[in-house]
Amino acid sequence: MFAPDLFKGTRALVTGGRSGIGYAIAQRLLEHGARVLIASRKEEALLEAAGTLSAFGECHAQPCDIRDSAAIENLADTAAAKLGGLDLLVNNAGGQFPSYAEAISEKGWNAVVNNNLNGTFLMTQAMAKRFFIPSKSGVVVNIIADIFRGFPGMAHTGAARAGVENLSMSLAIEWARYNIRINNVAPGVIDSSGLGQYPPDFVDRARKAIPFGRFGSVDEVAWATLFLASPMAAFTTGETLYVDGGRRLSGDIMTFE
Numbered sequence: 001m002f003a004p005d006l007f008k009g010t011r012a013l014v015t016g017g018r019s020g021i022g023y024a025i026a027q028r029l030l031e032h033g034a035r036v037l038i039a040s041r042k043e044e045a046l047l048e049a050a051g052t053l054s055a056f057g058e059c060h061a062q063p064c065d066i067r068d069s070a071a072i073e074n075l076a077d078t079a080a081a082k083l084g085g086l087d088l089l090v091n092n093a094g095g096q097f098p099s100y101a102e103a104i105s106e107k108g109w110n111a112v113v114n115n116n117l118n119g120t121f122l123m124t125q126a127m128a129k130r131f132f133i134p135s136k137s138g139v140v141v142n143i144i145a146d147i148f149r150g151f152p153g154m155a156h157t158g159a160a161r162a163g164v165e166n167l168s169m170s171l172a173i174e175w176a177r178y179n180i181r182i183n184n185v186a187p188g189v190i191d192s193s194g195l196g197q198y199p200p201d202f203v204d205r206a207r208k209a210i211p212f213g214r215f216g217s218v219d220e221v222a223w224a225t226l227f228l229a230s231p232m233a234a235f236t237t238g239e240t241l242y243v244d245g246g247r248r249l250s251g252d253i254m255t256f257e
């Protein structure tokens with residue numbers, strides 16, 4: 001889709017790059033010339049994914065829990081050692097579970113907010129301090145969610161992703177002086193590995209709520225991510241690009257019942 005050498009010379013970190021959307025982003029970055037490091041918790045699956053991705057270019061892997069700042073520092077060490085630095089961070093790692101808000105326990109709430117908001121902040125701050133701010137150059141793309149009209153059925157992740165979106169606006173301004181851009185991609189319902197955890201009737205209702213009548217593909221999220229990560233978006237920062245087949249604008253918002 002893009003020029004084959006669009007990301008030649010780019011050193012990229014994709015969190016959650018072992019599966020689904022993150023894997024597609026890593027693959028497309030590799031195909032367009034980037035050198036890529038993927039990171040997530042499950043070491044065996046991560047190494048297997050890096051092995052498969054290596055067919056498309058130079059791909060490294062390092063286990064890391066994005067909630068663990070010591071592990072994030074180790075990941076930065078690996079980026080320095082294997083890639084010689086970092087130019088692009090894709091914060092894709094995350095997860096949640098469907099639940100009525102009144103049924104979310106304190107532990108469940110904290111787990112989702114910790115993963116999706118705190119983990120994203122810790123990762124972004126660490127990579128900015130280590131690489132982007134010193135080099136006065138860097139790009140961040142956060143994968144959030146379709147939170148335009150709230151996120152009924154998953155209020156915890158809606159709140160966390162809205163936090164990431166607002167964080168991006170703050171950082172876009174604070175870090176403009178370091179020539180760092182930060183944007184978000186907000187996927188609608190995407191036919192990816194993460195979808196399997198939801199009840200079939202929930203998934204069916206979600207599909208019917210999309211004006212295109214279909215789910216998005218992981219590649220459609222990847223292309224939007226590559227656009228925002230590329231020099232084509234050099235004057236775009238603090239923005240959110242929705243990849244949702246128009247769902248946020250149309251009909252009833254997805255309900256959990």
Ligand SMILES: NC(=O)c1ccc[n+]([C@@H]2O[C@H](COP(=O)([O-])OP(=O)(O)OC[C@H]3O[C@@H](n4cnc5c(N)ncnc54)[C@H](OP(=O)(O)O)[C@@H]3O)[C@@H](O)[C@H]2O)c1
Pocket residue numbers: 015016017018019020021022039040041042043045046064065066067092093094095096115119143144145146186187188189190191192193194195
């Ligand atoms: N699919 C959709 O419809 C959709 C829609 C909107 C937003 N999203 C978001 O897009 C992202 C990718 O989703 P997906 O559909 O591709 O699902 P997925 O396959 O479950 O991907 C989630 C990835 O994040 C990693 N991860 C989760 N928690 C982590 C942590 N604490 N530290 C490090 N890695 C962690 C997982 O790997 P490990 O298990 O190895 O840690 C996994 O590779 C997620 O943030 C998801 O919430 C998805």
